[in-house]
Amino acid sequence: MEKDKVNPLGTEPVGRLLRKFAIPSIISMLVTSLYNIVDQFFIGRTVGELGNAATNIAFPLTTMCLAAMLALGIGGAAGFNLNMGAGNKKKAMYFIGNALTVMFGVGVVIALISLFFMEPLLKFFGSPDSVLPYAKEYVGVVAFGFPFVMVANGGSHLVRADGSPKFSMYCNLVGAIINVILDYLFVMRFGWGMSGAALATVIGQIVSFMMVVWYMRHYKTAKIERKHLIPCKEFVFRTLHLGMAQGINQLAMMIVQIVMNQSLKYYGGLSIYGASIPIACAGIIMKVNQLYFSICIGVAQGIQPIASFNTGAGNYDRVKKTYKIAVTCNTVVSTIAFLIFQLFPRQIIGIFGSGSNEYFMFAEKFFRIFLFMTFLNGIQPITSTFCTVIGEPNKGTFLSLTRQIIFLLPLLVILPIIFIKIGLEGVEGIMFSAPIADFVAAVISLIVINGVFKNFEKKLCR
Secondary structure, three states, X not given: OHHHHOOHHHOOOHHHHHHHHHHHHHHHHHHHHHHHHHHHXXXXXXOOHHHHHHHHHHHHHHHHHHHHHHHHHHHHHHHHHHHHHOOOHHHHHHHHHHHHHHHXXXXXXHHHHHHHOHHHHHHHOOOOOOOHHHHHHHHHHHHHHHHHHHHHHHHHHHHHHOOOHHHHHHHHHHHHHHHHHHHHHHHHHOOOHHHHHHHHHHHHHXXXXXXXXXXXXXXXXXXXXXXXXXXXXXXXXHHHHHHHHHHHHHHHHHHHHHHHHHHHHHHHHOOOOOOHHHHHHHHHHHHHHHHHHHHHHXXXXXXXXXXXXXXXXXXXXXXXXXXXXXXXXXXXXXXHHHHHHHHOHHHHHHOOOOOOHHHHHHHHHHHHHHOXXXXXXXXXXXXXHHHHHOOOHHHHHHHHHHHHHHHHHHHHHHHHHHHHXXXXXXXXXXXXXXXXXXXXXXXXXXHHHHHHHHHHHHHHHO
16 A cells, blocks of 8 residues: 555646656557558558548448457556555456457457458448449458457557556557558559558557567566456456446447448439549548547546546545646647648648549538537547546446537438538538537536536545
8 A cells, every 4th residue: 555655646746647648648549540541641642532432431440449449448447547546456457457358359359240241341331332342452451450459559558557658659659650661662662552551550550469468468567467367247347337438439430430421422422522522531531630639539548547546546636637737738739720620621631642623622621611610629538538537437428429429420310401401412411510519519528527526526525
């Protein structure tokens, strides 16, 4: 117990701790996003518009892996830090070991499903016939990396929970650098197209996986023993409960993406743009947005060890201060991103290859309308993650559902119909669905966090 009392998570200034944990986390998330952005860049400049559309069609499978790795990685890390803060060191190690084992197992299952049911899945994800061969070529290779990316990215949260945020960052950074180099060689020099981009991604993921495994064999807090790796219902369920908000948020994004692809295919086909242009443009724009959003998620992940440990230790003033600093950082970043998206949409889309006038016309419009509420988008992920890591996963799960499932999904279905009835194009209704959902989700997040802070005040008065 004496060691826990002097743990720096409970004594160092919150701002310094947040920089220590958030900056490597931000870099790690940016690097993770770059895996898809880099593929998009090289594919767009060699294969072209259909290749860009194919990576967008295949992206729900990556999102599925991301959902599982976040649920298990953040849930395992939160369970570990909450127990360390409460002085339960022996119990804490089971959260680390169980998370690792289940992550790899889930990755294997997703890979097998992707390979054996590839064509029906891709069609379900909204693939037009012209895009399907490119998507099958890409998924046929990238699926083999799913078990490795699960442990590489999910395990980085467990590394960070052990007080090694820089090594967590290096795990992702090394894999990304390898991916970029191999993407250039395989796609630009060797002309391997979609398969080359996918192979470069898988090799980078395997290297990151090996680094995480090496670290786990040298865990600082305590040695990870064989007994910690054997899945136990108690620890697996608690891990999933704690990480549920992040996992559900990603699953919600996957569902929304599938519905949006289908809607873009249908309503785009009724417009001057056709079916493939909206899917290709939306895929690029969503990944560019994800690059910005990675910073917000990185800040949210950076609060995890600080908020979890201090909640377990009963230091509620420090927990509250952690949230306020983090949400301020996210709001500043979101405002800068909003200005960039509104002022330079054509320049951004032009990075990923050329296209027709209709292609750039749609991209500019989609950028400006769909991402109009970007300046508010840093609030919801911070609040959702915060609620989860302080031991209130139900609130975190609810918040993770607000933007994607409760608001955006119905709007994607309803608004295009309304727009057509009033004489506008249905594809424009898709564009306006996001800013409405973003605004309402931000307001609800502020209401929930206000209630959480009132509970803190009651606890402090006891």
